[in-house]
Amino acid sequence: MTSTGTIFQREINAYFLSPIAYVVIAVFMVFSGYFFSVMLGLTQEATLRYSLAYTQFILSILTPVITMRLFAEENKTGTIEPLMTAPVTDFSVVFGKFLSAWALYNIMIAPTAFYIIFLAWVGSPDYGAIISSYIGLILMGGLFVAIGLLVSAVTKNQIVAAVIGIVALLILLVIGLASTGNEGWFYSCLSYIGTYDHWDTFTKGLIDTRDVVYYSSFTALLIFVAVRIVESRRWR
């Protein structure tokens, strides 16, 4: 097995050996369930679109909680030292950790599949839109995890990592929201940088290459920067 796989396996196990995975999943289900039922009652439409709009807000808060320990914990306890003096590349360490947190994120959103069953029972949902929403949700998760991972790599303190991660994600959300309904190059820039509009397209049932490129390239860039940060200790 490659080093990335080894790291991935250890990190996933670590999540489920600590209470963090269970707490995050439980909190997410409480809030997403609440928004789902409220939006369903308000709109009387068999769609996930409205409830998922609120979900992005919860995810912005919960994803940094998932990622906060990735490097901060190892920096604090010193386990980073045996890890980085083993014959593994910096990339495989960063990428393995990224994949594990992303996997937990996907496990966290998986129970929402139950809502689809419920929608199918009460009405006739548009399955195409639902599938594209989930593709968007997964891609967005990659970006959120990459941001959290990057923040965790620069600190020893998990709380600091979580708070900065949450703030960064909320800023990305807010600048996207601020641009809706406004014209001009400045607002279209904000709309492009922010996460909200890219995500909105997916919930409408559209898989636009621009949005896929936005999420995947932004994620790749952040992972690259995180690798550089981890690596920098070797030449700084």
Add this chain to the structure above:
Amino acid sequence: MIKVEQLAKRYADVFAVDHISFEVNQGEILGLLGPNGAGKTTTMRILTCYMPATSGTATVAGYDVFRDSISVRKQIGYLPENVPLYPEMRVKEYLTFRAKLKKVPYRERKSKINECIEKCRIKEVQNQIIGTLSKGYRQRVGLADTLVHDPKILILDEPTIGLDPNQIRQVRQLIKELGEKHTILLSTHILPEVEMLCGRVIIINKGKIVAMDTPSNLESQLKSGSNIVLEVRGNGEKIKNALSGIKGVKKVVWHDKGEVNNFAVEAEKGMDIREDIFSNIVKNNGVIREMKQIAVTLEEIFHQITTQEQEVMT
């Protein structure tokens, strides 16, 4: 196996390691001895590619630590200070994880891990959660991890710190056994450990090498002369004068306690004056109740070198 040349590491404007050069030969156990903050850990971290040097070069098993980092890391087993381990993992699970990371082939993995468990005597805790282990066991789990990929070189940073005397003895015994197969560089600030384990010692202080030799050579070289302590019954004044007259005596210190007198005699290097002392005291009607030669221990050398003050022994 390890070659260090003019290695330096600077933090802000302080040199933690100040242009040191040394070599570790194949099969030897070299001790890096120094007070806390002398630069031992920094040196080891550079050698294990954890951090870079400010200047100078270091090669491990022929690979440069800066350019061939991965190759170097394959050759070494590193035990960091305080042995950081993942507390939520089980011992065997952790060793399996480490073996995978260190690319021990699948076929050998099981037997290698069991061999390490056997060697480090952690069989009874192999299914225990690391967080619940005592310090001694954690240390041995850390040692097992350093051995799992059968490295040529072991780098051990303060391997016995924080252990109780029994555990210290066990870990030392283990290191001694490992020294038969591996080249070992270990750091410590405990002196008897060096005398017990190491073929060669480097004494390091404030980032600089102050002495490098075998423990016994260091002792004989740095002995300022032998010191003899006496307890004599008789006329103190007379005996003192007689002792001062002996050839090779540098200094006599006299403590008058009435009937019984205590003397400390410092002789020149390489002179054995014990018999002269005896005959001179007898000539002056003194009775020797005690005569003791005090050997200079590594501890004193270490203290002298690192504090740079001459100790007067009485």
